[in-house]
Amino acid sequence: MTALPGERPCLTDLAVDGYDVLLDLEGARRFHPASVRRWVLARGVRDVDAMTDLPKAFRAALADAWDVRRTRLALASDSDDGTTKLLLELRDGQTIESVLIPEGDRLTLCVSTQVGCGVRCAFCASGLLGVVRDLTSGEIVEQFLEARALAAERGRPLTNLVLMGGGEPLNNFAHVRTALEALIHADGAAFGARRITVSTIGIPKKIDRLEELGKQVNLAISLHAPNEALRGRLIPGLDRVPLDDVLAAAGRYFRRTGREITFEYAVLKGVNDSVECAEELARRLKGVRGKVNLIPWNPVADLPFDRPDDAAVDAMVRTLEARGVRTTVRRSRGRDIDAACGQLRRRFPTGDAVRERDARR
Ligand code: SF4
Incomplete structure (x- = not known):
């Protein structure tokens, strides 16, 4: 900006x-x-x-x-399950969210890379308003610094970092690269690259450039559908990148880095949760080294989707596994504070909301 x-x-x-x-x-x-x-x-x-x-x-x-920092931690809300959502106000009054997710020995931080998101997945709260602007590298770094400090205060160090909050990281490539270099470098925050995952909707040319960050960063690609027609409906801002091109780029990344790819798949009731979808996905992924992570969709008001039945998700897992595709199911955390996947940027969509809240205090 x-x-x-x-x-x-x-x-x-x-x-x-x-x-x-x-x-x-x-x-x-x-x-x-x-x-x-x-x-x-x-x-x-x-x-x-x-x-x-x-x-x-x-x-x-x-x-x-010089300013040391520009981002203000406006609010930290704790969920009943231990998840914490951080609401940060940026210098221009916009707000972004990061989420701390404890799971066993791990404490994962999910950060945003843009205000809003231009990919506009039909089922995602972050994409509802489109992209407002890219975050600067400092605004990405500051989410990490705020969360690391909060985690340290609570006696639990950060173990993992995922770029999976609001925004498409590869559409803000230069700032994401500068931020990750600062976080990974031994003279910077010295956070292990192997503990970082960049999650993208799948932009082949940018995936090919990810190696500029070294060969240790993990890659997650959001598929959400086993074919072009359904994927185009669910991800209207995708610019019709052929699925085969995305999977070919995933294969190249694996061959060059040895890092196994995670394929994310948001499961929507009656839309992409059938056994036929799972069969088609397994065929599509034949020969690509990676695992599928099914994410039962979390409710977002105003969006015309429903959470899938557990039985449908279980049937998808069985179908994929039977065809040799390693599959996990992401247990969503923080649903009571809208911090679960796809729910970010709903409760406080703008800095005005933060100021209103402060004024009420
Ligand atoms: S799911 Fe990710 S890529 Fe899709 S609109 Fe939301 S933030 Fe953007």
Whole structure:
């Protein structure tokens, strides 16, 4: 997005190897940029005063010229099942959501990559209003920093990161790449690439570029349908990318990285939950190394779909497994706070809602 009037640059927007720009500040010494980077990404401080090993004069010059962060944690809601939804207000008043999902020993953070989403899946709350704008790399990084701090306060470290919240990550490729480099790099947040999953609707040319992040990031592709006609109906913003091209790109990613692909499939009652759909999906995936993750759809008001019966989902699992396709079923968490898959960006769609809520307090 273009800079707002009078706006200063923000440290979280810097590429992990871009901190040397701080050498231009008055009083800067050779080792200061690396020190600032450590405070911002490894330690997650929110203001310059907390960077106590830097001389006061340099800190003053830094505070004068740069913001440390720009995103404000407006609300953290806890679900009965332990899921926590974070509502973050951005500098232009827009809001985004991230979700912390505990499961056994794992604590997974799901982050957004855009405000809204242009892919407009027919069953998804995030896509209802279309895409408003891309997030900056700093806004993606700050979701991680906020959630990591909250998790640490609660005595549970983050173990996994998924780019599966609002937005299509590969439609915001440059900022996603800069953000992930900052999170993965040993001099950044040092979060293991093998614990990160990028989830996409399937854009072959961009999947081919994912390796720019190294060969360890996991790839999840949302299929939602076993054929073009149904997929086109369920994902109208897809620009008619042939399913075979998507699966070919998945195969190339596996061959180059050795990372097994996860195929996500939102299951909608009476739409794509039949045994015939499962049979067709199994045929389609023949020869592609990966597993299917079935996601029984979560209710979203105003959308004309229903949650599938457990029996239908079980029949799909049996059908796929019988044809050699490893299949899991995602147990949705956080349904009581609209934090489950497909439900984000419903309760507080804009910054106005945050301000209204604050005003009521
Ligand atoms: S499911 Fe994902 S890709 Fe589809 S509209 Fe929602 S956020 Fe976008």
